[in-house]
Amino acid sequence: TKEDLKKKLDKIDGKGYKAYKDLEGEYEFEKFILYIDHVQGDPFAPPSRIRVKVPQNIADFEFSMYNNPSRQVALEDFLTRSVFEVIKRLPSLKGTGHSGDIYIDKGGQQIIKRSAMVVNKDYVEARLSIGLPAFGRRINGSGAQRIFLEFLPQIVEKSLLKKSLNVQDIWLWVETVEDQDYLRSQLKERGLVAFVADGAILPRESGISDRPLKGGNVVPFESPDSLRIKFQLPNRGEITGMGIPEGVTLIVGGGYHGKSTLLQAIQKGVYNHIPGDGREFVITVADAVKIRAEDGRRIEKVDISPFINNLPNNVDTTRFTTENASGSTSQAANIIEAIEIGTSLLLLDEDTSATNFMIRDARMQKLIAKKEEPITPFIDRVKQLYKDNGISTILVMGGSGDYFDVANCVIKMHNYRPYDVTQEAKKIAKEFKTNREVEGNNEPIVIKPRIPLKKGLEVKGKKIKSKDEDTIKFGYQEIELDYVEQLVDKSQTNAIGEIIRYIASKYVDEKSSIKEILKKVYKDIYEKGLDVVSSFYGKHPGNLALSRLQEVAAALNRLRSFTVK
Ligand code: ADP
Ligand code: MG
Numbered sequence: 001t002k003e004d005l006k007k008k009l010d011k012i013d014g015k016g017y018k019a020y021k022d023l024e025g026e027y028e029f030e031k032f033i034l035y036i037d038h039v040q041g042d043p044f045a046p047p048s049r050i051r052v053k054v055p056q057n058i059a060d061f062e063f064s065m066y067n068n069p070s071r072q073v074a075l076e077d078f079l080t081r082s083v084f085e086v087i088k089r090l091p092s093l094k095g096t097g098h099s100g101d102i103y104i105d106k107g108g109q110q111i112i113k114r115s116a117m118v119v120n121k122d123y124v125e126a127r128l129s130i131g132l133p134a135f136g137r138r139i140n141g142s143g144a145q146r147i148f149l150e151f152l153p154q155i156v157e158k159s160l161l162k163k164s165l166n167v168q169d170i171w172l173w174v175e176t177v178e179d180q181d182y183l184r185s186q187l188k189e190r191g192l193v194a195f196v197a198d199g200a201i202l203p204r205e206s207g208i209s210d211r212p213l214k215g216g217n218v219v220p221f222e223s224p225d226s227l228r229i230k231f232q233l234p235n236r237g238e239i240t241g242m243g244i245p246e247g248v249t250l251i252v253g254g255g256y257h258g259k260s261t262l263l264q265a266i267q268k269g270v271y272n273h274i275p276g277d278g279r280e281f282v283i284t285v286a287d288a289v290k291i292r293a294e295d296g297r298r299i300e301k302v303d304i305s306p307f308i309n310n311l312p313n314n315v316d317t318t319r320f321t322t323e324n325a326s327g328s329t330s331q332a333a334n335i336i337e338a339i340e341i342g343t344s345l346l347l348l349d350e351d352t353s354a355t356n357f358m359i360r361d362a363r364m365q366k367l368i369a370k371k372e373e374p375i376t377p378f379i380d381r382v383k384q385l386y387k388d389n390g391i392s393t394i395l396v397m398g399g400s401g402d403y404f405d406v407a408n409c410v411i412k413m414h415n416y417r418p419y420d421v422t423q424e425a426k427k428i429a430k431e432f433k434t435n436r437e438v439e440g441n442n443e444p445i446v447i448k449p450r451i452p453l454k455k456g457l458e459v460k461g462k463k464i465k466s467k468d469e470d471t472i473k474f475g476y477q478e479i480e481l482d483y484v485e486q487l488v489d490k491s492q493t494n495a496i497g498e499i500i501r502y503i504a505s506k507y508v509d510e511k512s513s514i515k516e517i518l519k520k521v522y523k524d525i526y527e528k529g530l531d532v533v534s535s536f537y538g539k540h541p542g543n544l545a546l547s548r549l550q551e552v553a554a555a556l557n558r559l560r561s562f563t564v565k
Helices: 002-012 017-023 069-088 141-159 167-186 259-268 327-341 362-367 382-389 401-405 422-431 490-506 514-528 549-558
Strands: 025-028 033-038 048-055 117-119 123-130 192-197 204-206 209-212 228-233 237-245 248-253 282-284 289-291 299-302 320-322 345-349 392-396 409-414 417-420 464-468 471-474 477-480
Touching: 002 017, 002 025, 002 141, 048 141, 069 117, 069 123, 069 141, 069 167, 123 141, 167 228, 167 282, 192 228, 192 259, 192 392, 237 409, 248 259, 248 382, 248 401, 259 282, 259 345, 259 392, 289 327, 299 327, 320 327, 327 514, 327 549, 382 392, 401 422, 409 422, 464 490, 471 490, 477 549, 490 514, 490 549, 514 549
Parallel strands: 248 392, 248 409, 289 345, 345 392
Antiparallel strands: 025 033, 033 048, 048 123, 117 123, 192 237, 192 282, 204 209, 228 237, 299 320, 409 417, 464 471, 471 477
């Protein structure tokens, strides 16, 4: 019980930090059970991990607040943020190293399934990290007593019991997330790949902040009449906005008129956003993949031949391997890998694409004959991708009108407002022929799924750990994820590291493809929860947030030791 914990703390006060290890175990409090799962070795080590479990009859959340997956994620997210707010207002007990810190893994602007909070019919459980307090390397017993016996009960009292929370805010969270998931589930039926609500705020505070831009100069989104559609949402009711149809959509317009901002909002639209973000109702099909050039990345036996052929030295492009891809080969590989794992929408921006991958105009075709040019540009595949593979594309292209011929929707951004210029663009395409030859062939793009081998996933050296949002340490190697733009949370990166370890120990049988393996992992996650991929399953699992299989595959594809059959 709580008294046992107090006795232990009295006993170890002033001793060397290692004596804290005695605390590991379970303690019953009046309203919750405290689990001290892991105690750090010294004040500079990663903080200790604890869980606080409140029985649902005490927490008292109505079942309807979490009775479907959308609502459950929303309530869990809401409670995590509530805990965070309470922690923020606690007095500081900061000592040596990280000692005195109390932490919960709250998300950013997105609402994603994370391991920090679990709500179910039986209990509410918060997973916290605590830097056990120290003076130098000695135990600060009275500090620890304050944290465990005073602060934790306060955190529970103020943020994990329904009676202390603003129930209206809870419902706002729950209903907004449910509406977002509902809208996303309706896109396909309506023949759409994305939706941008009227009134949405797309621009962000800065290049390093995901929060909404504020101030009088922000232009809220306003859909053009011809693309405006309505949805009936289960909670919010009617909503209007711009529907982007399946097929090939171009976003055009002058520099600095908001093209990339629109595309970036769309690429994040695979996630739900918190109320007040501005992008709550910018909703994109869940499997959309941002494609960009990424020179320097590794490629492992990818069939990039639909885009690239006849490289110098007779390099085989049906099983293309390189330690150092070029702009165009990396962009081709990114597309093929997206198709391999499954996608219905590609998102490309001229700002981050290889020019020679995107266009090859009539004059260049005259000067450099097709047989001297390995690249079949994207313009000659984009329609086919839709026709044969059912994969739509949204493309930002302010620099070349050649794409007018292949687009079925053209949106112009002007002063941050969209205009439907499809008819105008078609007319221009008729009047001014590009005179370019269509390249490539009409063979459908068929991707043979690759089968991972065990040897490429062995961890040499220590372990798998995320270093920051964009890097996973994989033993002695590092997986660079800087250009995997739809990775939005450091805890997703953590989870990907864990998933790779989980896959390697469980599912790499040298018969299953990457996609088949990932499907098994996600089935486990849906059945047993996100914790299942953690090496500490059953205890505090670490700070994990769910990523899509697209991002896990992206990490595998960038692992330098990764090998396939
Ligand atoms: P483009 O890709 O067309 O060159 P960007 O999308 O990069 O333009 O936008 C240029 C600048 O305008 C950015 O700093 C962006 O934050 C800002 N911006 C974009 N949309 C809006 C908007 N709706 N209201 C105010 N500023 C915006
Ligand atoms: Mg741009």
